[in-house]
Amino acid sequence: MNPPSALSVSAVVSFLREVLEANEFFSDLWIQGEVSNYSRSQVGHRYFSLKDANAALRTVLFRDNMSGFQLKDGERVIAHGRITIYPQRGELQFVADFVRPEGVGILAAKFEELRLRLEAEGLFDPGRKRPLPRFPRTIGLVTSPTGAALQDIRNVLARRWPLATILLSPALVQGEQAAGQVTAALKRLAKEPALDLAIVARGGGSAEDLSAFNDERVARAIYGFPVPVVLGVGHETDVTIADLVADLRAPTPSAAAERAVPDAAQMEQALRSIDRQMASVARGALAEQAGRVESQLRRIQYAAPDPVGLAINVRSLVRDMQAGLERRCAADRARFENVAARIDSLNPMATLARGFAIVQKELSGKKPVVNSARKVKPGDRLSVSVADGAFWAEVS
Incomplete structure (x- = not known):
């Protein structure tokens, strides 16, 4: 071996x-x-x-x-x-x-160490904090299902903005298991597609009671959450790591609910005020337009012609046009008759009617006019046209 x-x-x-x-x-x-x-x-x-x-x-x-x-x-x-x-x-x-x-103290030291480290990573950067939606419809809530914070938040939301739907993701908010449960509750809410914002809340307590919100897991879950997060943990003097990461910090759970939603009563008053302002503006605009219409109507009335005068002028124009047309027709008729007489005088039929005749020689399908005796010879066939017809002749 x-x-x-x-x-x-x-x-x-x-x-x-x-x-x-x-x-x-x-x-x-x-x-x-x-x-x-x-x-x-x-x-x-x-x-x-x-x-x-x-x-x-x-x-x-x-x-x-x-x-x-x-x-x-x-x-x-x-x-x-x-x-x-x-x-x-x-x-x-x-x-x-x-x-x-x-x-x-150990708690303060742990808080400071984590704060410095996360600050260096940019988790507290004000530039990354997202604005809250103005009119949230679905609000996620991470808190204890048996704590007073849940009822406080429900009361505030029902009073200020009853249109919102609350999705509770329950978690322990105190004790050794609290940090893990808050982290898991946030991860469940992150899967809700219709979520507009989330509230993480618990009531006041000692530094040990709030230690879950100084846990790095909770801080990173808030940092990576898909919609804005409002944190309402403890009292106004309590500041946790989660407060520094959240998009908005509120001093108490009730304050978190108030800051997360608008006040329906104030919105109603604002809408009524806007309605009155719009009605006043509309009335003023209508009055102004009515004044303009009346002004234009008066201008049209002043500029409109006299119908009686127009009728007289139209009848006078009709008479003048009729007289002018008659004169024009008479002149045109006289010119036509003169031209017709001249055309008649040139009509060969009129000449034939006076005893003249047109003599044409038959030659290979052609009929040249014979205007000289020298153009014919014995045996030629001639076509003789007179006023009432034509006949054939032969030169002998």
Whole structure:
């Protein structure tokens, strides 16, 4: 049997490092202790130990994390970060990304760490906050089904905007399971295609009671929600991470409902005022147009001709036209008779009627007129036309 081969130091250290970094517990730690052996490198990294009465843990805070924060030996702090192994020395090391004095409390420190991180990602950017719909028809509501916030919101919506439909997505809003349930409730509402906006609400309480709304999962669910989100959690002085991410923050659940919808009574008054204004404008416009019509009518009446005078003028024109037509017809008749007489005088039939005749020579289908004796010879066949007919003759 072959003896087991020896492992290199690098392999063992790398394996231990991988085991530590793969463990979720060691990747998200909050540690409190006293700062000792503090030093700062030329590039700005800060090195120190976190210790208590029984142990010490080497710690590094890189310059990109909290660059302006100052530390000193003997100060008690709360730090957030992850555990790893520094391979070059094989030492266990705590890589911190957030440090605060211990006096602020763990909840406040966690709040500040998450706030800074999400702010850097742009989740609180005012430019991404969406305006609320003016007349929402379907409103999603995430709150406890047994809390007073639900009834308060229903009362406000029924009074101010009864046209809206409320879709309740129930969730615990306090306790260890609250953050997960609020996140799941938001995800259920996000699937509603007709949703116009959502309200996330709960009543007042201590900082521990409101801790679900300082949870990163809730913050990201609000950030990624498809329609605007109004948050009404706690009292006016309570500010949570969810408040900073929401499109609109309200100090209480009732205030969230009031800000989410218009006031139907005010809308009715506004519509009545608009109606009166429109009626007044319409009456003024009609009066102005009526005045213009009357003015134009008077102008037309003044400019209209006298019918009696027109009738007299028309009859006079008719008489003048008749006389002119008669004169024109008489002149045309005289010219016609003169032309007819001239045409009659040129009519060959009239000449024939006076005893003349037209002599034509038959020649190959043609009939040339014979106007000289020299154009005929004995035996020629001639056609002789007189006033009442024609006959044949032969030259002998």
